[in-house]
Amino acid sequence: MPAIEVTRLRKQFNVQRNREGLKGALLDLFKREHTLVTAVKDISFSIPQGEICGYIGENGAGKSTTIKMLTGILVPTSGDIRVNGFVPHRDRERFAREIGVVFGQRSQLWWDIGVIESFRLLRKVYRVDEADFKRRLDELIETLDLGELLNRPVRKLSLGQRMRCELVAALLHQPSILFLDEPTIGLDIIVKTQIREFLRKINREHGTTILLTTHDLQDIDALCSRVIMLDDGHIIYDGGLDELKDRWSKGREIVFQFTDAVSLERVRSLTEGLDVRWTIENEMAAKVWIPREMNVSDVLSKVVSRAEISDIKILETNTDEIVREIYRTGSPEAGEGIRG
Numbered sequence: 001m002p003a004i005e006v007t008r009l010r011k012q013f014n015v016q017r018n019r020e021g022l023k024g025a026l027l028d029l030f031k032r033e034h035t036l037v038t039a040v041k042d043i044s045f046s047i048p049q050g051e052i053c054g055y056i057g058e059n060g061a062g063k064s065t066t067i068k069m070l071t072g073i074l075v076p077t078s079g080d081i082r083v084n085g086f087v088p089h090r091d092r093e094r095f096a097r098e099i100g101v102v103f104g105q106r107s108q109l110w111w112d113i114g115v116i117e118s119f120r121l122l123r124k125v126y127r128v129d130e131a132d133f134k135r136r137l138d139e140l141i142e143t144l145d146l147g148e149l150l151n152r153p154v155r156k157l158s159l160g161q162r163m164r165c166e167l168v169a170a171l172l173h174q175p176s177i178l179f180l181d182e183p184t185i186g187l188d189i190i191v192k193t194q195i196r197e198f199l200r201k202i203n204r205e206h207g208t209t210i211l212l213t214t215h216d217l218q219d220i221d222a223l224c225s226r227v228i229m230l231d232d233g234h235i236i237y238d239g240g241l242d243e244l245k246d247r248w249s250k251g252r253e254i255v256f257q258f259t260d261a262v263s264l265e266r267v268r269s270l271t272e273g274l275d276v277r278w279t280i281e282n283e284m285a286a287k288v289w290i291p292r293e294m295n296v297s298d299v300l301s302k303v304v305s306r307a308e309i310s311d312i313k314i315l316e317t318n319t320d321e322i323v324r325e326i327y328r329t330g331s332p333e334a335g336e337g338i339r340g
């Protein structure tokens, strides 16, 4: 059974429209006008147990609306959802024990009481056996280095400390699926790294399935082998991160450090006959851009055999740039969904 199965899922909101001016306001008093906003437009996907999948898209693309339907907070307008075999909005009570949820912007901890008290309350909510709770809590506290925070009230915690506590709270009942909505938003790089390592560990050791929305593409690079990309309520890409980079990267770049001074003319002559583009970096370094369909080794061998090189740096494809380019231009197949 897949962890998550979504078929032709749609969500529409009926939004009240405010008409302009005094006349409009008066008209609104008597008869409200409504518009229908379709946030999620008949999307389908399936996530197997144990996968970490990134769910990305620009603001307003429909990510949070999907997560809210997957966690049973919102009822779909049409379509079908199964999460571990449950229909989230229908089987809410039993279903809640199957999943953990962290919304980066919202807390599920009680603000004024010690963190450990929140955890104890959650143990009761989820009806976790005392011995299991203790074992699980010890493991989580150790991995996330939370020992000294346990007796502090949540309002006295920094954002990074609170986020680590939120993760513990979401995982105390050992759910097999974890939904994360912007889990690293606003955190410094040290806490981000710690959280990413922690998520990899629970996925590896407990096989936890993770669906993650984020605007931080380094989260995706560090964690996800697969990405689903949304645009205006449609899935425009669903596939591997590597294929995404391959398909969309326009080319690769290599910086050569030469042992002597070089000119644009000289470096161009090194790759004569190849459709590459050179730029001069400084007196003794030049960068070559290689189109995606060309072999990097063809360029390397030509340059290395014709000039003295002291260093070579191949510049990695930057996921951030690729994704921004896709957002900017849209996919050629936008709206139909493509599978990588």
Ligand SMILES: Nc1ncnc2c1ncn2[C@@H]1O[C@H](COP(=O)(O)OP(=O)(O)OP(=O)(O)O)[C@@H](O)[C@H]1O
Residues within 6 Å of the ligand: 013, 014, 015, 037, 038, 039, 057, 058, 059, 060, 061, 062, 063, 064, 065, 066
């Ligand atoms: N409760 C609601 N009532 C009316 N419209 C809504 C509601 N929730 C979301 N929308 C609309 O649905 C669309 C998708 O919103 P959603 O919050 O799912 O996007 P998102 O991809 O999560 O964006 P962000 O990255 O900004 O969180 C937007 O046009 C939004 O205005």
